[in-house]
Amino acid sequence: MTIRDHAGAAEAFTADAERTAWHDEALWFVRAKRDEVTHAIPEWEALRTIASGIKAHTLSLLDDYLEEFERNAVAHGVTVHWATDADEHNRIILGILRERGATRLVKSKSMLTEECGLNHYLEAQGITVVDSDLGERIVQLGHEAPSHIVMPAIHKRKAEVGALFAQHFGTSPEEDDPNRLADAARGPLRRALFGADAALTGVNFAIAETGGIVVCTNEGNADLGCHLAPVHIACMGIEKLIPRVADLGVFLRLLARSATGQPITAYTSHFVRPRTPGQFHVVIVDNGRSEHLGRPDFREALACIRCGACLNTCPVYRRSGGHSYGATIPGPIGAILSPGIDLAKHASLPFASTLCGSCGDVCPVKIDIPGQLYRWRQLVARGGHLDVPKRRAMGCLGRILGSRRYYEWAGAIGRMMLRLAPAVPWLVRRTAWGRERELPVAPRESFRDWYRRNRDT
Amino acid sequence: MSSRERILQAVRANRPDRRALPDLPVAGPLTADAIPRFVAMVESVGGRAVHAPSGSELAAMIDHAYPDAREILSTVDEYPRSTVQVDHDTPREALQHIDLVVLRGSLGVVENGAVWLADDALPHRALPFVTTHLVLLLRADQLVADMHGAYAVLQLEHDTPGFGVLVSGPSKTADIERALVIGAQGPRSLLVIVI
Known part of the structure; x- marks a missing residue:
């Protein structure tokens, strides 16, 4: 590649200019909302510094914190699993489901299971997987991957969602009102949540001190899933650890404000013990993270x-x-x-x-x-992964910018070519760099020449 | 070697030099206008909040707000109108059509309008999520200014419930063209009553 x-x-993506413009503005609107709510917190910058410090500390003692987390989780009746890679993660989850004869799994948002390709793996084994977050469900029905980690279907226009829902939920193909579309999905999603054999969630924070996990959602789908199904499986990367419960005070003030401009998500759920009756499994996944930890x-x-x-x-x-x-x-x-x-x-x-x-x-x-x-x-x-034009261009530029003589010489040639060779602008427009750029009108002389003539006046 | 050992060994080999754990911010002060600010915050996250109706007035207010509620579960003395009984062992099918759940929260956070509910307030953990309408009662002296204050009061490190949730507004989604829709898979409305 x-x-x-x-x-x-x-x-x-950009071939559809209208979609690109909408996408650009929709996300910028979220950024602006983020600015508004963060500016209302005078200590925002101090919070960022503390959060950064807590994470740096945790990573520096991560093995200790993982062991502390496991010890406390197990003491609270949680079954803890460890997976070195995506494949082991997927097999562990299938094993938990098989053991109970579970065939219907509901999932709330988890980028980790996307990373591990869990849905495809389970479906190939005969498990029905329903993503219960509305945006996740939209991309699942469209056989796509999330295009955003918080707003999975942000690349889709409402008419496209309408077409998908017409096919799956029986709405009118013309329906494109977000309220009515979301309402049309509510029934089928709730039915899936009420009928599941097991519920899987991601993990926003895992707390070493209690062995508990925190999951943040706006729709309430994570909670509906795991308080109704007999089994709750939570999947987390090893980097989700934080040392203390009180650290949540810092991270929860930062998370939703940064994500969507909300002061906090609608539901911030703290899971510590399994519900009665019920099972609670936590799967701790490495999948390259420990290796990344070794890259200073x-x-x-x-x-x-x-x-x-x-x-x-x-x-x-x-x-x-x-x-x-x-x-x-x-x-x-x-x-x-x-x-x-x-x-x-x-x-x-x-x-x-x-x-x-x-x-x-x-x-x-x-x-x-x-x-x-x-x-x-x-x-x-x-590593030799640059494509040929870029490698050549960079090598060439490096030589020119690394030598005063070459630089002056290249400037003189460039000015001359721009003035005298009509093919140059045409050629430049053929390159990735030049396609959207206008070439400047070439000055007659360089600044250096001008300075030499004028420095004494 | 087990996967657990392999992961822990790799982390141990690759972890950076020890960094200090920073001190946490102290809780912000609760200002004189904490109640109106909390009420305004609940409304800004899509809920409704009212302050200080007394005894019988409170029940009438809930009746008035949800005239069509048939399946009702209330755990609060101020609203003794439960029409269904629910506990841990209630089969989930029986939770499917609950119209109204009234619960007592034990803490409210002014900066984000969130109310804390834990296992001791929940006959079944799914109740605040399955119901169409959720009403939470809160005493004014249970308000804290911010999240630091919340965890200072909750002291979960010493005595953690098996489950606890901060509820801020009703269930909502913005997954279709970023348009805010109140009432996604969970409650379509939230009313917080500060007494």
Whole structure:
């Protein structure tokens, strides 16, 4: 694969200019809401610093905290499982379901199970999987992956949702009112939630001190699932740990405000013991995270709390859509996590950025996303994953910018070509860089020449 | 070697040098206008909130707000109108058509309008989620200014319930073109009564 991957995939999205413009504005609106509510908290910056510190501390003692979490969870009657990779994660879940003869699973939002390809795995084994979050259900019915980690179906217009619901929920094909569409999905989703043999949730925070987990939703679907089904399975990456219950005070103030501009999600559920009668399983997953922890330049990304603020603010994400990233986690955070999973496959992602720095500015746990994007670019180049035109151009530019003589010479040639060779603008417009750019009118002389003539006057 | 050992060993080998655990912020002060601010916050998250109706007035208010409620479960003395009985062992089918649930919260958070409900307030954990309409009663002296205050009062590290939830507004979604829809899979309305 080559560096054109993200840009190439983005072309499919931007071909629909109206959709691109809507997507851009819809996400910018969320960013603006985030600004409004965060500015109302005078201690916002202090909270970010503390949150970043808590995560850095936790990662520095992560093995201890994992053991503490397990000890407390087990003491509270929770069954704890460990999975080194996606395959083991999927097998563990199938095992839990099989043991109870469960065939109907409802899921609330979990990017980890997306990462592990759980749905396809279970469906191939004869398990019926229903994603119970409305946005997740929309992309599931459309046989798509989420395009955003908080708003999974943000790439879909309401008419498309209407067409999907007409097919599955019997609404009129013309129906495109979000209220009526959501209401049409309510019945079938509730029926699935009431009829499930097991419920699976993600984990927003796992607390070492109590062995409990916290799940945040707006729809209430996670709770409906796991308080009604006889089995609750919660899946978490090892990086979800925080040491103390009271740390939640910091993270919950940051999470929803950063994600959607809400002061907190509608439901913030603290699960500690299984319900009576019922089983409660927690699956702790590594799947490359411990390896990432060993990369000093990049480990900080494990502090991510999946709020999606960096997606909403990113000028590239907003205009290219989540699917263009070709990774489970899109956007700036995905662009620094995915190369650690497969550098060759995701080599284009660190370049899906203008390095404007906005992602780092809004990150509630202060991950230096732009810095990491820049550092990944060096590794992509060093690993030989740049495509040929970019590699040649970069090599050439490096030589020119590295030598005063070459630089002056190249400037003179460039000015001359722009003036004298009518083919130059035409050629430049054929390149990815030049397609949307106007070439400047060439000045007669360089600043250096001008200065030489004028410095004594 | 078990997966558990493999993961813990890899983490141990790769973890960075020890970093200090920061101190947490102290709880913000509860201001004189805490009640109106809490009421306004509940409304801004899509709920309704009222302050201080007394005894019989309270029951009449709930009656008036939900005239069509047939299946009702109330755990509060101020509203002795339950028409169904629910406990841990109630089969889930029996929870499917509950119209109204009235519960007592034990803490309210001014900065986000959230109300804390834990196992001791829940005959069945699913109740606040399955019902069409949810009413929560809260005493004014149970308000805290912010989330730091909430966890300072709850002290979950010493005595954790098996389950607890902060409820802020009714069930909602914005998954179709970001349009806010109140009443997704859970309650279509929330009323918080501060007494």
